Amino acid sequence: MNLRPEPLAYELSSPGRVGVSLPGCDVPETPVPSSLLRVELDLPELDELTVVRHFTRLSQKNYSIDTQYYPLGSCTMKYNPKANEAAAALPGWRGAHPLVSDAHNQGAIELIYRLQESLKAIGGFKTVSLQPAAGAHGELAGVFMIRAYHLAYGNPGRVKMLIPDSAHGTNPASCTMAGLTTVTIPSDAEGGVDMERLAAECDDTVAGIMITNPSTLGLFERNIEKIAKMVHDASGLVYGDGANMNALTGVLRPADVGIDVMHFNLHKTFSTPHGGGGPGVGMVGAAASLAEYVPGPIAAEKNGKYSMEMPSKSIGRIKAFYGNFAVLVRAYTYIRMLGADGLVRLAENAVLNANYIKARLEKVYPVKYPRRCMHEFVAMGNFIDGIHTLDIAKRLIDYGFHPPTIYFPLIVPEALMIEPTETESKETLDAFIEAMLKIAEEAKSNPELLHDAPHGTPVGRLDEVAAARNPVLCYRG
Numbered sequence: 426m427n428l429r430p431e432p433l434a435y436e437l438s439s440p441g442r443v444g445v446s447l448p449g450c451d452v453p454e455t456p457v458p459s460s461l462l463r464v465e466l467d468l469p470e471l472d473e474l475t476v477v478r479h480f481t482r483l484s485q486k487n488y489s490i491d492t493q494y495y496p497l498g499s500c501t502m503k504y505n506p507k508a509n510e511a512a513a514a515l516p517g518w519r520g521a522h523p524l525v526s527d528a529h530n531q532g533a534i535e536l537i538y539r540l541q542e543s544l545k546a547i548g549g550f551k552t553v554s555l556q557p558a559a560g561a562h563g564e565l566a567g568v569f570m571i572r573a574y575h576l577a578y579g580n581p582g583r584v585k586m587l588i589p590d591s592a593h594g595t596n597p598a599s600c601t602m603a604g605l606t607t608v609t610i611p612s613d614a615e616g617g618v619d620m621e622r623l624a625a626e627c628d629d630t631v632a633g634i635m636i637t638n639p640s641t642l643g644l645f646e647r648n649i650e651k652i653a654k655m656v657h658d659a660s661g662l663v664y665g666d667g668a669n670m671n672a673l674t675g676v677l678r679p680a681d682v683g684i685d686v687m688h689f690n691l692h693k694t695f696s697t698p699h700g701g702g703g704p705g706v707g708m709v710g711a712a713a714s715l716a717e718y719v720p721g722p723i724a725a726e727k728n729g730k731y732s733m734e735m736p737s738k739s740i741g742r743i744k745a746f747y748g749n750f751a752v753l754v755r756a757y758t759y760i761r762m763l764g765a766d767g768l769v770r771l772a773e774n775a776v777l778n779a780n781y782i783k784a785r786l787e788k789v790y791p792v793k794y795p796r797r798c799m800h801e802f803v804a805m806g807n808f809i810d811g812i813h814t815l816d817i818a819k820r821l822i823d824y825g826f827h828p829p830t831i832y833f834p835l836i837v838p839e840a841l842m843i844e845p846t847e848t849e850s851k852e853t854l855d856a857f858i859e860a861m862l863k864i865a866e867e868a869k870s871n872p873e874l875l876h877d878a879p880h881g882t883p884v885g886r887l888d889e890v891a892a893a894r895n896p897v898l899c900y901r902g
C-alpha cells in the first residue's frame with residue numbers, strides 16, 4: 426500500500442523544466458501568428474521521468490481483460506490471444522499502403538478472400554463482405570440491402586421492420602437511420618418472439634424482421650425457422666443480428682434456418698480487443714436472396730490471382746479501402762488457430778460456463794426466464810428491498826471484478842446480464858460466483874456497504890447523470 430498520496434504531474438510543474446533537449450535552430454525562425462497561440466493554456470513544465478510515471482500510473486488504473494475478469498453480457502469480452510496481435514503487427518501488413526494496386530497487394534487480398542471463405546462456411550452464406558466497421562455498421566448495411574432489394578422488385582411501400590423487444594438498441598437505430606419505420610414485437614412468457622403478434626404485423630408493408638439469436642436474454646429462439654417462414658411468406662426478408670455467435674460457432678449455420686443477411690461482430694466472436702469504440706468489423710454475410718447486394722468491394726479469386734470486385738447490385742462502399750484490415754488479420758489468425766473442431770468447442774464451453782454460473786447463482790439472484798441459457802443469462806439484482814442492481818454492480822468493483830451489463834435488456838427489471846465467455850477457468854468463475862454470493866449476504870447484513878460502493882477506487886460512487894451531462898475531463902487544481 427502506498428502511504429504517500431500520489432503526486433499529480435500538474436502539481437510538480439516547475440518553471441523552465443523540460444523533458445527534451447533540442448539542438449539549436451539551423452533555419453531562420455518564423456514567428457507563429459499570435460492568433461494561433463492560446464496564451465491561457467497553462468501547460469505543466471515537467472521532465473520526462475515525471476511524465477512517464479504520470480501516464481504509467483494512469484494506465485495502471487485501467488481495467489482490462491489482460492488484468493481482470495469481464496463478465497460483460499452482450500459484449501463477448503473474451504481473452505484475445507497474443508498470437509493475433511503478433512500476426513496483425515507483421516511488417517508486411519502493417520506497412521501496406523492503402524493506395525497500392527491489387528497486383529501489389531496480393532497477400533492482403535488473399536487473406537481477405539480466405540477469411541471471407543471461412544466466414545461463409547461458418548454462417549452458411551453465399552457471399553460475405555468485410556467492409557462494415559462495427560456490428561451497428563453491419564446492421565445499417567444489411568438494412569440498406571433489404572431496402573435495395575424491395576426497390577429492385579418494385580415495392581417501395583415495404584418500409585416496416587419488425588424488431589423483438591429484447592433487441593439491442595442499435596437495431597431500431599440502424600433501421601431508423603436507413604429510413605425505415607420500426608415496429609416492436611413483444612416477447613412471450615418464455616422469452617421468445619410472440620408469434621401471434623408477429624403474424625398480425627406480417628402485411629404487405631413489411632420489409633423484414635431484425636432478430637437476434639440467441640437473443641439478448643441469452644435464449645435460443647426455438648421458433649426461428651417458423652419466424653423466417655412467416656416473414657418470407659409475407660415477402661419480407663430476415664436480418665440476423667449475429668453479435669451472439671459465440672454461442673453457435675460450428676454448431677448452427679444461420680443461413681440454414683432462414684436468415685437472408687446477418688452481421689457477425691468479428692471483434693467479439695473472433696477476438697479483437699474492443700470497447701470504448703475501438704476498431705471492429707461487422708462483417709455482413711448474405712444468402713442467395715441478397716448475395717449481390719452486399720457492400721463492396723469484396724475479394725475474388727481467379728486462377729490464383731486475387732482482386733477486389735464490386736458485386737453486381739451492391740449497395741456500394743460503406744468504408745474506405747479494405748475496412749479495418751488489422752481486425753481481419755486477427756480474426757483470420759484466430760479461426761485458423763482454432764480450426765473447425767476448435768470453433769465447436771468454443772461455443773460449447775461458452776454455453777457450459779454460462780450455465781454453470783447460472784446454476785450456482787439463480788437461487789439467490791432470480792432469473793426471469795429460467796430456461797437453459799446459451800452463452801449468457803439475465804438475472805435480477807432486486808432480490809431484497811432497498812437493494813438495486815446498481816449497488817451490486819458497484820460492490821463487485823471492490824472485489825476486483827468488472828460488473829456485468831446492467832439494466833439491459835430493458836424487458837427484465839433490474840437486469841444483470843452475465844456473459845462469462847469460454848476463455849475463463851473454473852477457478853475464475855468460482856471466484857466470481859463467491860463474490861456475488863458474498864455481496865448477496867452483505868445486502869442483508871450491511872446494505873450501506875453496497876449503497877456506498879465502490880470503496881477502493883480513485884473516485885467513489887458517481888452521480889452518473891451529472892457525470893454524463895457535465896463530464897469533467899481535465900485536471901482542475
Ligand SMILES: *Cc1c(COP(=O)(O)O)cnc(C)c1O
Nearest residue numbers: 499559560561593595666668690
Ligand atoms: C454489440 C452488439 C451490437 C452492436 O455491435 P457493435 O459492434 O458494438 O456496433 C448489436 N447487437 C447486439 C446484440 C450486440 O451485443
